[in-house]
Amino acid sequence: xxxxxxxxxxxxxxxxxxxxxxxxxxxxxxxxxxxxxxxxxxxxxxxxxxxxxxxxxxxxxxxxxxxxxxxxxxxxxxxxxxxxxxxxxxxxxxxxxxxxxxxxxxxxxxxxxxxxxxxxxxxxxxxxxxxxxxxxxxxxxxxxxxxxxxxxxxxxxxxxxxxxxxxxxxxxxxxxxxxxxxxxxxxxxxxxxxxxxxxxxxxxxxxxxxxxxxxxxxxxxxxxxxxxxxxxxxxxxxxxxxxxxxxxxxxxxxxxxxxxxxxxxxxxxxxxxxxxxxxxxxxxxxxxxxxxxxxxxxxxxxxxxxxxxxxxxxxxxxxxxxxxxxxxxxxxxxxxxxxxxxxxxxxxxxxxxxxxxxxxxxxxxxxxxxxxxxxxxxxxxxxxxxxx
Amino acid sequence: xxxxxxxxxxxxxxxxxxxxxxxxxxxxxxxxxxxxxxxxxxxxxxxxxxxxxxxxxxxxxxxxxxxxxxxxxxxxxxxxxxxxxxxxxxxxxxxxxxxxxxxxxxxxxxxxxxxxxxxxxxxxxxxxxxxxxxxxxxxxxxxxxxxxxxxxxxxxxxxxxxxxxxxxxxxxxxxxxxxxxxxxxxxxxxxxxxxxxxxxxxxxxxxxxxxxxxxxxxxxxxxxxxxxxxxxxxxxxxxxxxxxxxxxxxxxxxxxxxxxxxxxxxxxxxxxxxxxxxxxxxxxxxxxxxxxxxxxxxxxxxxxxxxxxxxxxxxxxxxxxxxxxxxxxxxxxxxxxxxxxxxxxxxxxx
Numbered sequence: 001x002x003x004x005x006x007x008x009x010x011x012x013x014x015x016x017x018x019x020x021x022x023x024x025x026x027x028x029x030x031x032x033x034x035x036x037x038x039x040x041x042x043x044x045x046x047x048x049x050x051x052x053x054x055x056x057x058x059x060x061x062x063x064x065x066x067x068x069x070x071x072x073x074x075x076x077x078x079x080x081x082x083x084x085x086x087x088x089x090x091x092x093x094x095x096x097x098x099x100x101x102x103x104x105x106x107x108x109x110x111x112x113x114x115x116x117x118x119x120x121x122x123x124x125x126x127x128x129x130x131x132x133x134x135x136x137x138x139x140x141x142x143x144x145x146x147x148x149x150x151x152x153x154x155x156x157x158x159x160x161x162x163x164x165x166x167x168x169x170x171x172x173x174x175x176x177x178x179x180x181x182x183x184x185x186x187x188x189x190x191x192x193x194x195x196x197x198x199x200x201x202x203x204x205x206x207x208x209x210x211x212x213x214x215x216x217x218x219x220x221x222x223x224x225x226x227x228x229x230x231x232x233x234x235x236x237x238x239x240x241x242x243x244x245x246x247x248x249x250x251x252x253x254x255x256x257x258x259x260x261x262x263x264x265x266x267x268x269x270x271x272x273x274x275x276x277x278x279x280x281x282x283x284x285x286x287x288x289x290x291x292x293x294x295x296x297x298x299x300x301x302x303x304x305x306x307x308x309x310x311x312x313x314x315x316x317x318x319x320x321x322x323x324x325x326x327x328x329x330x331x332x333x334x335x336x337x338x339x340x341x342x343x344x345x346x347x348x349x350x351x352x353x354x355x356x357x358x359x360x361x362x363x364x365x366x367x368x369x370x371x372x373x374x375x376x377x378x379x380x381x382x383x384x385x386x387x388x
Numbered sequence: 389x390x391x392x393x394x395x396x397x398x399x400x401x402x403x404x405x406x407x408x409x410x411x412x413x414x415x416x417x418x419x420x421x422x423x424x425x426x427x428x429x430x431x432x433x434x435x436x437x438x439x440x441x442x443x444x445x446x447x448x449x450x451x452x453x454x455x456x457x458x459x460x461x462x463x464x465x466x467x468x469x470x471x472x473x474x475x476x477x478x479x480x481x482x483x484x485x486x487x488x489x490x491x492x493x494x495x496x497x498x499x500x501x502x503x504x505x506x507x508x509x510x511x512x513x514x515x516x517x518x519x520x521x522x523x524x525x526x527x528x529x530x531x532x533x534x535x536x537x538x539x540x541x542x543x544x545x546x547x548x549x550x551x552x553x554x555x556x557x558x559x560x561x562x563x564x565x566x567x568x569x570x571x572x573x574x575x576x577x578x579x580x581x582x583x584x585x586x587x588x589x590x591x592x593x594x595x596x597x598x599x600x601x602x603x604x605x606x607x608x609x610x611x612x613x614x615x616x617x618x619x620x621x622x623x624x625x626x627x628x629x630x631x632x633x634x635x636x637x638x639x640x641x642x643x644x645x646x647x648x649x650x651x652x653x654x655x656x657x658x659x660x661x662x663x664x665x666x667x668x669x670x671x672x673x674x675x676x677x678x679x680x681x682x683x684x685x686x687x688x689x690x691x692x693x694x695x696x697x698x699x700x701x702x703x704x705x706x707x708x709x710x711x712x713x714x715x716x717x718x719x720x721x722x723x724x725x726x727x728x729x730x731x732x733x734x735x736x737x738x
Contacts, residue, residue, distance in 0.1 A: 018592050122586060199416060 003225035005235035008037025014216035014335030022116040029217035045106040047080040050089030050113035051339035056128040086132030090342025091372030091381030113340035114217035132375040134249035150202035153291040156257040166309030168195035170290035178329025180359035185335030209290040214335035218343035240384040242268035259377035262299035269382040281365040284345035286373035287330040342372035391556025396448025397665040399545040402431040403719040425626025429543040429653025445548035448709035457486035461519030466502025501683030510551035528656035533581035543653025547661035557699040566600035573684035601688035613637040620646035620663035622682035666712035
């Protein structure tokens, strides 16, 4: 297997982008990535695009071909493939691109993610996202994603004495980071009271515990490490790519407050990269809800099970602390265009490792991790990236 | 010069507080009042509808000035809650005030700005000398689906303006409009309640169009916010007009007399007309008034108005009809159950 490097990144601003269509979004992100890699479109060998549900959000399927066409690649007939794993679609698209290059089958490959979520009414977007759970045993019974994660939060709070205030600190910290990220959907800091006074969504989760509905796209370009310096002075090496699965329904899990797929993917990634969590300078985790970030930092091994809330409240996950978590603002503040999130996480880590993250820069960051979850943990993708 | 000959408003006496609606739906009333700046809204009586409100407003206008109803050559009623899908409210109003049969009439619908569209139509007919007087009314008993965000503000009320040439109490120096096809809020045939695009109703809807029409009028006249004593904006809540006023450069003092939404709610087609009526209630000769309405769908009508000496003349008796402040006094508060009955939300066995 060949070593693989990220040579270019591009990300649209995230938010309610009423003036931008699905096509506009991925064309913008792709063009930014090409520009960043100083690469001409005709050098692209293949494309993988993460997208959860264009069929329901904009009634468009066949996204691989659409993207190749609007990226100007259709006349060159390059392979273009849609990857779907609910909210982990982006992470898996990145992994497919890495595998393609590592295997030697392709050289220059685009991994993109895109979601246009605001063209449907709120009820429709909630129901579409419910497709990431078990439709027959969860969705049809009335469960929604806020409801499922609320059950995780209830179980977790009962067993580990997590306080409501500690949980709220996840959102406070992520908004602080988002306020320092120019592409974030929410660029304003919030207080503990903002979270505690916000509308109840599903007990105990309030509005500010939940990631928003977002339009956005992100793209990265990967290449063999030994060719990377043809394109960039700051290639970022992919140290590990890991993926794991679990039962699709939450109630079938061994322990609903532990995402075993996160544990498995995290362990595999650390093993492949031959490092431990102590070597990680920052991590982008999948905080679709505040409780999800608490579970993620524990399941990846950054703190013990049951201590994630205190760890967060003590500031251990803040910028330039022991393990900065979600420097981008995470899904909560940066926004969560589901198919694009996994790619945006890679973009954020690359920016940090290049030292280009501006006001949220982690000093001397050399190794970063991404953690992208589909559903309530039925799919997890973990990547470790490092400076060369 | 074409202008307003007389005007009148009408607001039903019943109110429901935001707290009472929030109580039923388990919502946080403080967050809603804090977010919208609306504390209560008007509710029509069991037998009140857009037609009765339009008639009351028209009669209040005629109480203030002896306009011969037979000289009213056109009646236009703007509303999105006409009692009949087919059969004009305007005919009922024309009959009630004694203007039939030698008149033209029609109902208008342009979400919340049909009332100002009626004023513009009357201006055209008066200017072209097709009619002596035109009666333009904006009135609504607006619909908000139970538990929807709109339910906290959808109110009832209206205002009527007689437009003519002879000795107006306020001249309308200029008007212009800014209109696009923008689906921010709609109600299809047969639907009981309108639907809306959430926050899409803000920037691409209200703000774009109000800003567009306001700036167009300033540009055409070479004027700006400093050239006006008062300004009235469409007021679906208190936050939107306050924000656009600030963005355009108006002061809170300029919009204060016409900002009636906090204790009235959003009267839709009646909203900017009632705001204008409230401002005329306190206006003095030579006061200059800026008005900009907004209707979803979407468009805005902007007006440059100047009060004349006639507002204090013998011919015009402002106190002969209740002002907007008086109409808001002595409300009767309803609980949600009686509110539901008043609004026809309770389905009766036939």
